[in-house]
Amino acid sequence: MSMRTLPLLFLNLGGEMLYILDQRLRAQNIPGDKARKVMNDIISTMFNRKFMEELFKPQELYSKKALRTVYDRLAHASIMRLNQASMDKLYDLMTMAFKYQVLLCPRPKDVLLVTFNHLDAIKGLIQDSPTILHQVDETFRQLTDIYGGLSAGEFQLIRQTLLIFFQDLHIRVSIFLKDKVQNSNGRFVLPASGPVPWGTEVPGLIRTFNSKGEEVKRTEFKHGGSYVAALKEGSLELYGDRVLKLGTNMYSVNRPVETHMSAASKNLASQTQESIVPNPLAKEELNLLARLIGGMGIQKPSGPEPGFRLNLFTTDEEEEQAALTRPEELSYEVINIQATQDQQTNQELARIMGEFEITDQSRRSASKGDDLLAMMDEL
Amino acid sequence: MFRRERSIPLRGSAAALCNNLSVLPLPTRSLTHFGVVHGPSAQLLSAAPEGAPLAQRQLHAKEGAGVSPPLITQIHWCVLPFRVLLVLTSHRGIQMYESDGSVMVYWHALDAGDASLVQAVFARGIAASGHYICVGTWSGRVLVFDIPTKGPNIVLSEELARHQTPITDIATEPAQGQDCVADTVTADDSGLLCVWRSGPKFKLLTQIPGFGAPCSSVQLWQGTVAAGYGNGQVRLYEASTGTLHVQISAHARAVCALDLAPEAGKLLSAAEDTFIHIWKLSRNPEDGYIEVEHCHGECVPDTQICGARFCDLSGSSFAVTGYDLAEILRFSSM
Numbered sequence: 001m002s003m004r005t006l007p008l009l010f011l012n013l014g015g016e017m018l019y020i021l022d023q024r025l026r027a028q029n030i031p032g033d034k035a036r037k038v039m040n041d042i043i044s045t046m047f048n049r050k051f052m053e054e055l056f057k058p059q060e061l062y063s064k065k066a067l068r069t070v071y072d073r074l075a076h077a078s079i080m081r082l083n084q085a086s087m088d089k090l091y092d093l094m095t096m097a098f099k100y101q102v103l104l105c106p107r108p109k110d111v112l113l114v115t116f117n118h119l120d121a122i123k124g125l126i127q128d129s130p131t132i133l134h135q136v137d138e139t140f141r142q143l144t145d146i147y148g149g150l151s152a153g154e155f156q157l158i159r160q161t162l163l164i165f166f167q168d169l170h171i172r173v174s175i176f177l178k179d180k181v182q183n184s185n186g187r188f189v190l191p192a193s194g195p196v197p198w199g200t201e202v203p204g205l206i207r208t209f210n211s212k213g214e215e216v217k218r219t220e221f222k223h224g225g226s227y228v229a230a231l232k233e234g235s236l237e238l239y240g241d242r243v244l245k246l247g248t249n250m251y252s253v254n255r256p257v258e259t260h261m262s263a264a265s266k267n268l269a270s271q272t273q274e275s276i277v278p279n280p281l282a283k284e285e286l287n288l289l290a291r292l293i294g295g296m297g298i299q300k301p302s303g304p305e306p307g308f309r310l311n312l313f314t315t316d317e318e319e320e321q322a323a324l325t326r327p328e329e330l331s332y333e334v335i336n337i338q339a340t341q342d343q344q345t346n347q348e349l350a351r352i353m354g355e356f357e358i359t360d361q362s363r364r365s366a367s368k369g370d371d372l373l374a375m376m377d378e379l
Numbered sequence: 380m381f382r383r384e385r386s387i388p389l390r391g392s393a394a395a396l397c398n399n400l401s402v403l404p405l406p407t408r409s410l411t412h413f414g415v416v417h418g419p420s421a422q423l424l425s426a427a428p429e430g431a432p433l434a435q436r437q438l439h440a441k442e443g444a445g446v447s448p449p450l451i452t453q454i455h456w457c458v459l460p461f462r463v464l465l466v467l468t469s470h471r472g473i474q475m476y477e478s479d480g481s482v483m484v485y486w487h488a489l490d491a492g493d494a495s496l497v498q499a500v501f502a503r504g505i506a507a508s509g510h511y512i513c514v515g516t517w518s519g520r521v522l523v524f525d526i527p528t529k530g531p532n533i534v535l536s537e538e539l540a541r542h543q544t545p546i547t548d549i550a551t552e553p554a555q556g557q558d559c560v561a562d563t564v565t566a567d568d569s570g571l572l573c574v575w576r577s578g579p580k581f582k583l584l585t586q587i588p589g590f591g592a593p594c595s596s597v598q599l600w601q602g603t604v605a606a607g608y609g610n611g612q613v614r615l616y617e618a619s620t621g622t623l624h625v626q627i628s629a630h631a632r633a634v635c636a637l638d639l640a641p642e643a644g645k646l647l648s649a650a651e652d653t654f655i656h657i658w659k660l661s662r663n664p665e666d667g668y669i670e671v672e673h674c675h676g677e678c679v680p681d682t683q684i685c686g687a688r689f690c691d692l693s694g695s696s697f698a699v700t701g702y703d704l705a706e707i708l709r710f711s712s713m
Binding site for chain 2: 001002003004057058060061062063103106108151152153154156157159160163164167168170183187188189190192196197199200201202203204205206207208209210211213219221222223224225227
């Protein structure tokens with residue numbers, strides 16, 4: 001609905017992705033220099049100027065399939081590789097985390113504070129690279145320029161657009177279940193207590209006025225929740241106390257990332273619509289995607305740095321098992337361009353999209369990666 | 380006191396929109412119709428008094444140019460003097476159907492002509508006023524359609540151009556018989572309320588400015604405007620003068636729906652804070668000003684409510700929809 005939602009969606013999901021990758025790199029004991037390189041490469045790609053330019057253009061939200069494709073590309077922007085099962089799990093965790101954050105935001109405008117929390121943390125993940133730090137600060141400025149002046153009504157529309165995107169996703173996340181922020185049925189807990197949003201009064205008061213505007217009566221009623229007044233407003237400056245904790249890193253080496261694959265939603269009607277019906281507009285979406293991904297400007301890996309595979313599960317067997325047992329309705333089908341049957345479909349586009357169809361579990365060969373990178377350079 | 384009744388299952392969950400439930404009670408047929416927006420589709424269903432679902436139908440937003448299928452913003456039954464029409468607003472335009480959703484009688488495509496690249500184009504806010512149907516749009520303009528007693532010969536009669544931000548909701552009440560009595564209220568994202576008298580040419584009677592929060596839902600009862608805001612407040616104004624008479628800190632999150640049971644003077648407010656509150660409106664016998672008393676509060680745990688309506692004119696029962704919830708919750712008084 002809102003045309004300004006994509007940057008917020010992308011940056012927050014990207015932030016969650018970085019938190020998870022950072023935790024897994026440490027848990028898997030990946031050597032420090034390799035881990036640093038991966039994080040710097042991915043962050044640098046995310047905040048690439050040309051890419052940000054495309055991202056910030058007013059546009060409709062991409063479909064879930066299209067957005068997943070962007071993150072596939074982003075996760076593989078460096079020497080690290082992920083099997084499909086791990087990529088699926090990564091995406092599940094990212095989406096459920098941001099869904100939780102959007103839902104729990106006290107004010108619609110607070111999604112901006114959540115975004116800033118992610119950016120603050122991303123800056124902490126960058127090692128020895130003032131250039132990349134500068135890129136992130138630039139994005140901060142862009143966000144402030146565009147979103148700083150939006151009205152409460154516009155933020156309400158953005159919030160609704162994000163919630164529509166996340167509708168019907170009920171994947172249970174271990175860390176959420178343990179912290180009791182998610183119920184065993186996959187629904188998030190919405191507490192009826194705590195501080196009210198900035199700008200809202202604690203419920204319970206009825207004030208009556210006369211025609212001169214003077215208060216003539218004051219009565220109280222029992223609201224049912226146990227709220228307290230808001231302490232202070234979070235800062236939207238480049239540096240400042242955000243107050244809100246949503247969007248900060250909830251993972252650490254001791255808190256592993258796990259999900260339970262539950263047959264999430266009984267309402268398959270909503271999901272089958274997206275995966276079965278061939279979308280005649282897929283071509284337009286592919287064009288947008290190509291421009292976006294083309295803007296990522298991914299560099300060829302310098303030197304003979306060997307790649308490595310990251311596993312989001314604790315063992316290879318677990319990863320294999322997850323791939324086999326993933327419920328049908330939760331499969332992220334990457335865009336199938338064969339469905340478009342359009343002779344005008346750009347050949348470059350077709351090859352790029354073809355590359356993203358992860359059809360097998362095997363590691364990508366170096367030559368395949370080189371071809372892809374070469375194609376990106378030509379865009 | 381209210382008790383939970385049997386829920387009515389939905390094919391698709393309710394979308395996180397405001398005013399996302401429409402109810403058409405048909406007491407003579409012992410039926411109630413419900414309408415809920417899921418996203419690119421909306422679901423109509425009818426249920427028996429004890430909640431057993433009887434029939435259901437899905438409606439889709441009419442397609443058009445664009446990257447993804449258009450989303451529906453609202454669905455609402457419009458009760459006119461000689462017919463009932465079902466109106467559906469989306470990001471492409473306005474669709475009007477016969478009340479059971481079986482036949483589309485009218486389609487109005489939105490003109491996105493003067494939308495800047497940044498603005499989302501959509502219609503939202505639906506109400507019947509006499510033999511007119513008013514529908515709001517993203518630009519703030521309210522389209523007034525003249526509806527014939529039967530048939531598809533619907534005509535766009537007027538465009539009200541007072542609001543500058545997207546319309547959120549429109550409320551009406553039957554004209555009280557006198558001249559210059561307000562019978563229509565329009566609300567927008569900036570919190571501005573405009574009070575009108577309907578007719579061949581709508582006349583603006585009052586403007587009530589916003590205060591920084593969007594007005595998501597509005598109702599009109601005996602010359603009193605009830606408005607629900609994004610900061611959780613419910614305010615009551617005198618429609619003819621725009622004077623604020625009651626301010627309630629009703630909810631801890633944005634109000635998403637208001638409804639009236641006009642015969643009983645009951646007002647229902649529902650919000651994203653998981654609570655529904657029922658209020659009794661009355662007029663002070665001394666000065667004639669409107670007064671409010673809290674009657675009942677209900678919590679739907681862990682549910683961001685997106686729609687709520689009374690199911691009968693006396694307000695003895697109500698229904699609720701929630702984001703991500705694939706059922707309509709029902710409550711009735713004991």
